[in-house]
Amino acid sequence: MINESALLESKSLRDSVLERTDVLDRVKALSLLPDGMHVTTAMVAAYFEVGLTAITSLIHDHREELKASGYRVLTGSELTSFKELSGIQSRTRSLALFSRRAVLNVAMLLRDSEVARQVRVYLLDMEYLARTQPVDNSVHSDAVSLDDRIDQRITLILGKTVVPMFNALIETSGEHRRELIALRTGVQRIERSLRRHSIRLQRLEGPRCDWSNTEVMASVDAMSGREFEQYVAELLRLDGCTDVVVRGGCGDRGVDIIGRTADGRRVAVQCKRFAPGLSITSSDVQKFVGAAKVLHVSEVALFVATCPFTREALKVATAGGVTAVHRRMVAEWSAGEPLKVLE
Incomplete structure (x- = not known):
């Protein structure tokens, strides 16, 4: 490449x-x-x-x-x-x-x-x-691909033309402001539905990973910390997240990745590529809860790790509204299983 x-x-x-x-x-x-x-x-x-x-x-x-x-x-x-x-x-x-x-x-x-x-x-x-990628010449595949391209085009028009037009009208309108806001909300709802539909089609049409969980995680374990962050960012995009930016490193304010779900919720992610024999502790999760919920005001907080979480760490995650994505979940996510909290 x-x-x-x-x-x-x-x-x-x-x-x-x-x-x-x-x-x-x-x-x-x-x-x-x-x-x-x-x-x-x-x-x-x-x-x-x-x-x-x-x-x-x-x-x-x-x-x-x-x-x-x-x-x-x-x-x-x-x-x-x-x-x-x-x-x-x-x-x-x-x-x-x-x-x-x-x-x-x-x-x-x-x-x-x-x-x-x-x-x-x-x-x-x-x-x-x-x-x-191989070309599928079947009629069904062509029809699905055409429908998907149409959906993507409509989504683009709604998000980049129609919604901005409503924004401009709302700013300059007094008498019909409430009605315009309601119409804009409806258009945005349709846009999000089309985006989710497009993502589902991509997953159905895309190649399934034939690797075992062990082989998938062996590949992940070979990554550097930075490569793992980029890898998780791509998984987020495959689940329909937008505005995905990797912030890992100095000045990340305790969050490695930020973005938005397909329906607009703010996402904050912490990534830890640890050896399988190690564990995420409660103090690790506590630090992330503060960064994700207070500094970044996230609505979806993910702690993604290549190792298990201790029992106390899982309790802290649950209490703090953090989804603990442990090693087995990372393997399933990598194999094409969407992360439920992002839907």
Whole structure:
């Protein structure tokens, strides 16, 4: 498989995957302007968790490439019209806008951003799977795949166009505000249902893992701590979680991974890749309860470990609202069994 760093060097490779903008939301939610199509320079910087200087410097070095993928600067009457249509309140004489394709282009050029690196890794993983997975020519398979693509397209339209439109209307409407909020809630409910349906189809159509639990865990045991965090993040995405970001390391505030479930609940995850003979203790869980529930205000807290939990640790987890995902559950989750608490 191609290393993610290749995207930094090859424009032709970047051009070949520029349409896969859905990868952005699989790594982290991209907030859009009320028009549901564009973001500002500041919003791009916030998405990639870098300073404005990093983005403006990138624009300076790669302006023509970014313009070809949808970057533009509005001025004069064009800017005035855009402000009126989008509801933006700004006195600036110019406004730089990025399309989703342009944001993806930035991800393939930005070196000093962990979020950008995750986008590149995920992008090439998807491209590799698309090119190597066997083609099923059966009529039934084609029909299911077509239905799934339609569902995904509808979900994208609802989430990126219809919901932002409701947001803009709600902000400017007084008389019908309550009715608009109710309509937006209904649209979001449909969007979540379609997303869950799409995930179920992917699991049904996807290849089943033929490894035994012992073989699966042997592979997991061979991972480094960082690799295990990335592995758990991917399992979360397979269960429909969005905005999944690996934060492990210094400054993680006691939580290795954050994200949201398919229905929008905040998720906080602690990962421990310990030897099978060790155990997670009550003090380990107590620290995580404080970090997950107080610092991160999570609604779903997962303590994922490659070893057992002590009896007292399980009691603390239950009392603190933490789901203890022990070694056997990790094996079952890896084999395609969805984690119930995420549904």
